[in-house]
Amino acid sequence: MQINLEEAIRIAYQREFEKMPKQHSQRTPDCPPISAYLHYAVDGWPEELKAHATNCIYCQKSLAAVWSATDHHPSEADINNPNYENKLAVERHLNWHGCESCAGKVKK
Ligand SMILES: [Zn+2]
Numbered sequence: 001m002q003i004n005l006e007e008a009i010r011i012a013y014q015r016e017f018e019k020m021p022k023q024h025s026q027r028t029p030d031c032p033p034i035s036a037y038l039h040y041a042v043d044g045w046p047e048e049l050k051a052h053a054t055n056c057i058y059c060q061k062s063l064a065a066v067w068s069a070t071d072h073h074p075s076e077a078d079i080n081n082p083n084y085e086n087k088l089a090v091e092r093h094l095n096w097h098g099c100e101s102c103a104g105k106v107k108k
């Protein structure tokens with residue numbers, strides 16, 4: 001199960017990188033391993049990673065990729081919260097991945 005999800009994340013990444021090959025370099029030494037994002041999508045960022053992850057393009061992109069590759073999507077409350085910590089990931093998830101189910105949660 002876990003391996004399948006990680007594989008799904010990898011595929012989601014690959015699709016992104018095919019579209020935008022120059023974005024590899026956004027990963028920083030502070031970013032966690034790719035397999036960890038799956039847990040963060042479910043449990044939220046750990047305290048020690050929060051300050052980094054909410055402002056890191058790579059971490060936000062990774063979170064958005066997990067949402068798009070798995071059943072773990074942001075809640076309606078999160079999506080409509082202007083102060084949501086993963087706002088960048090939501091924007092990416094909606095605009096880049098084009099998640100229809102989350103687009104339906106956006107209050108106009
Ligand atoms: Zn990061």
Ligand SMILES: [Zn+2]
Binds near residue numbers: 068073074100101103
């Ligand atoms: Zn979604």
